[in-house]
Amino acid sequence: FAELIYYAGLIRKHRITPRFGRVVSRFDKGQVSISGVNSEFSLKKPSRTIEVDVVAVGWGFSPDLTLGGIAGCKERVDIDGTTVFAVDAQQLSSQKNIWIAGEATGIGGADLSLLEGEIAGLAASGQGISSQLRMARYRKQVFADALKRSYPVKDGWRSWAEKSTVVCRCEEVSLGEIEESVVELGAEDSRTAKLFTRAGMGLCQGRICSRNVSEIVAGLTKCAVTDEERIASSNRPIAAPIALGLLGDGKK
Template sequence: MPTSKSEPGAGRAGVYDLAVIGAGPAGLAAADSAAALGLRVALLDAGSRPGGQYYRHPAPELGAARPEKLHHGWAAFARLRARLAASPLVDHLPGHHVWAAEAGVPGDERRPWRLHATRGPGAGDRATVLARAALLATGAYERHLPFPGWTLPGVVTAGGAQAMLKSSLVLPGRRIVVAGSGPLLLAAASSLVAAGAEVPAIVEAASYLGYARGLPVLAGNPGKLAEGAAHGARLLRHGVRLRRSSAVVEAHGTDRVTAVTVARLDARWKPVPGSERRIACDAVAIGHGLVPQIELAAELGAETVTGPDGAVALKVDARQRTSVPGLWAAGETCGVGGADLALAEGVLAARAVAGRPDGGREVAVRRRRRAFAALMAAAHAPGPDWTGWVTDDTDVCRCEEVPAREIREAVAELGAGDARTVKLLTRAGMGWCQGRMCGPAVACLSGGGGAAGRPDSRPLSCPVPLAQLAEPVRSVEQPGPGPD
């Protein structure tokens, strides 16, 4: 229940009405709506500034005159940021990376949610936030499909190239091949050419024919079509060539990438012999879609669903509730669908937590955008034979330097039948990134099917200094006094 302005009891008890984890589009919209309905909100985020990956923006010291030129939908972010900064009911807690969540008991004031976060490397950098309800808006991370040479300097993810541009105002190179699959490629290439880069080709593994099966869905999302048309027009003006049903199957270079080999793909994403072409470049921005980041909920046993592209997302009901009592989710954690969808779901989740009816506009946006997201995922789902371009010497797990040969041997000779067993036998996925980079590839090479694989259930969702784990929980970050 929302805390009344005349009842500062939540502040005395040290318990927020709602803790929102993640300050991207979904988290910002949820915190803003919850505060507007009278709830005391803690907005926890690993980043130092609000916005998440989508609204990533340059640091003030860089002096960017017009940061909005690097973004789509910047006005919505600016409004949310201003309202949240002015709200006495929202405590923005930047630099708080939540590594564990202890579920509370709805209705029992003595057993709230306990969210444990690390704020840095020191022993005293542990924080615990208490709340009556929790909302997961942790977004997604990029799916990586390895290929020979993908560890060369100059090979970055498509999202990483955009992040470099948005946050640091730098380019990963001057002549950049954009490759992989999914609509993020068009957005990334459009941003890069607008910033002065040369993009000799966009190499798209899908054929785009999958969209033909969803004409009614496309008609119901004119905004998405207009956005795609705007990117396409910019790319045409810069002479960028789109190579469909093709993939980068090898990157060349010694100290840095100097060229890539591009091959045509058949319907199962198997490279067509004799179709190889070499393209000179000094950088590659590659991505194969996004994977929902749901580790915190997976550890709590929340139910999941598998999308058309094999990515695993949280299962939520019509009010954004997960199967765990007291836990809501919004945005990419429920399936990747873009910022507009995340904003709408953040509002719907906040209204549900506050016990208010859904807003008709947000329900309509969710319905249209979820349909478009499903169509998009099916159109760009990785084909089963993409592993054909992965040579035995290709490092699949970069952190632990595990080549494909060891993974294939674990399956063929040691009897491993799933990604978890492969990890135990080879250490693939045991490095610093905890399988976020290699997880989808290991799952496919293990023969487990799917392009993502279900996240492991683990008590820590991110690396935590041992000193913080050994430290007793003495202090709890409490909400400040509510408005008079």
């Protein structure tokens, strides 16, 4: 809660007025449209247009599962629809001698990640894990899960986009092209839609748009995104290289 108090004080200091129940529904050429949303995330009218210099938006995080996926670690779908790795009470994955901690086992904040990392380190080195440490992790996990349940992103977000809205920026694939792949070409799932449109096949390999494409196609075909589909779309055969020097000096 200390971090919450800090940011609340910062907002008050700079006389920023928070607006709840609103989203940035559109931004273009130095302007943003601010719209209210209902409980299903459908936009309310009218919207308000504001001149801006910078737009910052955030809808949560997507963990990078590349290394664990290459190693064959078992994955599962978290309560918020995010694909993460399945681990046991010692943070051990389905693969022998591979312990996983942090965002890859579920987004829960820095404090939870640190506790998971400590438990994984102790387990990997054959040391005991105290009940106090386990309880601390449990409490942080309960809070993280409650937060995910309290602020779900509902399906109504799909109605915000126009046909010209770019869904996959790497391959410049618009919503209209994805709709055409379903309506005109007969795509019945996101994998087929991606083959028709190349959405998710660019430089980031779907790290940014894959989940959006899956949910858009599911909405068009009136089918729910299956856990198998979510897991399949998160797997990538090539890992992004990181120089050891960057890890050694702490720079990102």
